[in-house]
Amino acid sequence: MNDELLAKYESVIGLEVHVQLKTDTKMFSRSRAAFGQEPNTLTDPVVLALPGALPVVNRKAVEYGIKIALATHSTIHEMSRFARKHYFYPDLPKGYQISQYEQPLATGGRVEIWHEDRRSEIALTRIHLEEDSGKNFHREGVDESLVDYNRAGVALAEIVSEPDFRSPEQAVAYLRALRQLVRYLGICDGNMEEGSLRCDANVSIRPRGQEKLGTKTELKNLNSFKAVKLALHYEIERHVALIEQGGEVVQSTLLWDAAAGQTRVIRTKEEAHDYRYFPEPDLPVLEVPRPWIDEVAAHLEELPLDRRQRFVDQYGLTDYDAGVLTDEWNLAEYFEEVVRLGGDPKKAANWIQTELLRLLKEDGRSIDEQPMSPKVLADLLARMASGELTGRNAKVVGERMYQTGRTVDEVREELGIRPPERDESVVEAVCRQVVDAHPDETARYRDGNKRLFGFFVGQVMKQDRNQDPKLVSKVLKRVLEG
Amino acid sequence: MRISIEEVEHVAQLAHLKFGQDEIAAMARELDAILEHVQKLQELDVEGVAPTTHAVPVICPLADDEPAASLPRQAVVANAPDTLDGLVRVPKFIDDSGAGLT
Numbered sequence: 001m002n003d004e005l006l007a008k009y010e011s012v013i014g015l016e017v018h019v020q021l022k023t024d025t026k027m028f029s030r031s032r033a034a035f036g037q038e039p040n041t042l043t044d045p046v047v048l049a050l051p052g053a054l055p056v057v058n059r060k061a062v063e064y065g066i067k068i069a070l071a072t073h074s075t076i077h078e079m080s081r082f083a084r085k086h087y088f089y090p091d092l093p094k095g096y097q098i099s100q101y102e103q104p105l106a107t108g109g110r111v112e113i114w115h116e117d118r119r120s121e122i123a124l125t126r127i128h129l130e131e132d133s134g135k136n137f138h139r140e141g142v143d144e145s146l147v148d149y150n151r152a153g154v155a156l157a158e159i160v161s162e163p164d165f166r167s168p169e170q171a172v173a174y175l176r177a178l179r180q181l182v183r184y185l186g187i188c189d190g191n192m193e194e195g196s197l198r199c200d201a202n203v204s205i206r207p208r209g210q211e212k213l214g215t216k217t218e219l220k221n222l223n224s225f226k227a228v229k230l231a232l233h234y235e236i237e238r239h240v241a242l243i244e245q246g247g248e249v250v251q252s253t254l255l256w257d258a259a260a261g262q263t264r265v266i267r268t269k270e271e272a273h274d275y276r277y278f279p280e281p282d283l284p285v286l287e288v289p290r291p292w293i294d295e296v297a298a299h300l301e302e303l304p305l306d307r308r309q310r311f312v313d314q315y316g317l318t319d320y321d322a323g324v325l326t327d328e329w330n331l332a333e334y335f336e337e338v339v340r341l342g343g344d345p346k347k348a349a350n351w352i353q354t355e356l357l358r359l360l361k362e363d364g365r366s367i368d369e370q371p372m373s374p375k376v377l378a379d380l381l382a383r384m385a386s387g388e389l390t391g392r393n394a395k396v397v398g399e400r401m402y403q404t405g406r407t408v409d410e411v412r413e414e415l416g417i418r419p420p421e422r423d424e425s426v427v428e429a430v431c432r433q434v435v436d437a438h439p440d441e442t443a444r445y446r447d448g449n450k451r452l453f454g455f456f457v458g459q460v461m462k463q464d465r466n467q468d469p470k471l472v473s474k475v476l477k478r479v480l481e482g
Numbered sequence: 483m484r485i486s487i488e489e490v491e492h493v494a495q496l497a498h499l500k501f502g503q504d505e506i507a508a509m510a511r512e513l514d515a516i517l518e519h520v521q522k523l524q525e526l527d528v529e530g531v532a533p534t535t536h537a538v539p540v541i542c543p544l545a546d547d548e549p550a551a552s553l554p555r556q557a558v559v560a561n562a563p564d565t566l567d568g569l570v571r572v573p574k575f576i577d578d579s580g581a582g583l584t
Contacts, residue, residue: 023547030550039568040558044550048558060547088498090572138574146569149558255576266576274496284540 014163026153028055039148061155074109091134104128168232315345337374420468
């Protein structure tokens with residue numbers, strides 16, 4: 001579709017994000033919650049809705065809900081209520097999901113995001129607690145579904161945004177910020193592939209300048225950042241095409257089919273579920289007293305954008321560097337540990353970004369799997385600072401340390417790397433030798449061809465790789481010009 | 483009659499229940515009687531009384547996040563109509579969360 005046509009319309013997007021809370025047990029029972037276990041081994045009578053089983057709320061899940069509400073500046077309600085949401089799917093043993101409806105845990109709030117080099121705020125509608133459903137497997141060409149109840153009852157926080165996004169990219173920026181936030185808070189591992197962070201989107205379009213909102217459609221199954229972006233673009237273009245052809249958008253729910261790269265209608269407004277919400281009679285009002293909120297607030301982790309600002313203020317890093325280093329909580333921790341152990345902040349930031357992150361990327365490893373302890377890196381930086389290792393050698397030694405997990409001294413010995421020669425007279429002897437061996441180049445250099453200087457430096461370094469290029473340059477200049 | 487046949491059919495559909503025509507008519511009559519009975523509550527003057535869903539003022543008890551033993555899988559799937567490799571086998575359906583879609 002051509003850009004001119006698309007530019008006539010403004011898209012209006014809102015996201016509903018399900019955050020799987022990293023509790024050891026489920027939302028309403030003490031059945032263990034874990035990913036990747038043998039099917040149907042993590043259940044109990046509450047999870048399976050066996051007669052007489054009653055739900056009991058997980059204190060930690062509520063605490064995590066308070067955390068995310070605090071971190072998003074939401075209003076936490078001291079009284080909130082659970083409700084039953086009814087629908088019949090084989091992955092929902094009770095025939096209803098316990099959720100929160102009219103009185104959620106928290107309302108309002110905002111998430112700060114970086115998008116197009118600007119800090120902006122996305123308003124939140126609500127945050128509520130609920131339970132997950134079981135997990136289903138559908139095999140191609142087989143007319144059956146297989147259900148695993150290990151996930152049934154796992155604690156979720158649903159975070160609903162206002163329709164504040166005007167582009168798919170902005171929605172993705174928000175989702176990234178939210179993922180970073182829940183990881184910083186330690187309440188969710190944010191693993192979209194494993195489904196611990198899931199996203200649905202509402203999208204509509206309207207002619208630019210028009211106040212009234214267009215008919216929206218709901219997109220499900222957006223289980224990666226890429227899926228969110230592609231599905232929203234696809235859907236926006238579909239809406240524009242419909243309207244441009246004189247048709248209209250039908251309010252409906254669609255699934256994103258990542259393999260086919262398109263959305264597929266699963267039901268229209270007429271077929272919309274009637275969830276028959278009503279207050280959960282098995283659970284009394286959830287009380288979150290002010291002192292509890294204060295207690296959680298007192299121990300709340302430093303938030304990503306605050307840490308980023310602190311890195312600029314405290315360590316004199318550029319905002320860009322601070323952004324890279326605070327992107328992942330673990331990386332920010334790693335950096336600060338290196339600094340605590342004596343590493344120069346700017347040098348540490350440089351080394352981590354140019355060397356460590358490059359090596360990790362090449363290996364497809366995450367920062368958690370990096371083999372260089374902060375202590376080892378701090379040591380390497382200290383040797384660089386003292387001049388014991390030249391920049392070039394530090395790079396070589398560092399890479400080898402990364403590969404082998406050995407110390408600076410072990411690697412230096414292995415590679416035969418000595419501290420650079422500090423005695424100027426020794427360096428000068430080598431320089432003279434090189435200059436004498438290249439009379440033509442020397443003559444041309446002295447005639448004004450200054451570019452040949454690099455050639456001489458290279459020749460001198462060739463004699464002994466352990467020399468300090470800075471000292472070599474200094475001495476060489478004197479020899480050539482003196 | 484306050485409850486229409488259509489309403490009974492709608493509720494039956496929501497509950498995934500199937501009834502014959504005569505059953506639906508009977509159901510409408512019975513639901514009517516129940517509603518009429520409950521209607522009496524409307525006569526109560528509840529001016530100034532806060533809405534309540536529980537008769538007794540109880541605050542939600544909270545449990546510590548300590549795992550307890552799981553049911554053995556054998557017992558879990560024993561109630562299922564059909565199984566495959568420890569999974570419950572059911573007629574194909576499309577789920578909303580999509581997380582299970584492959």
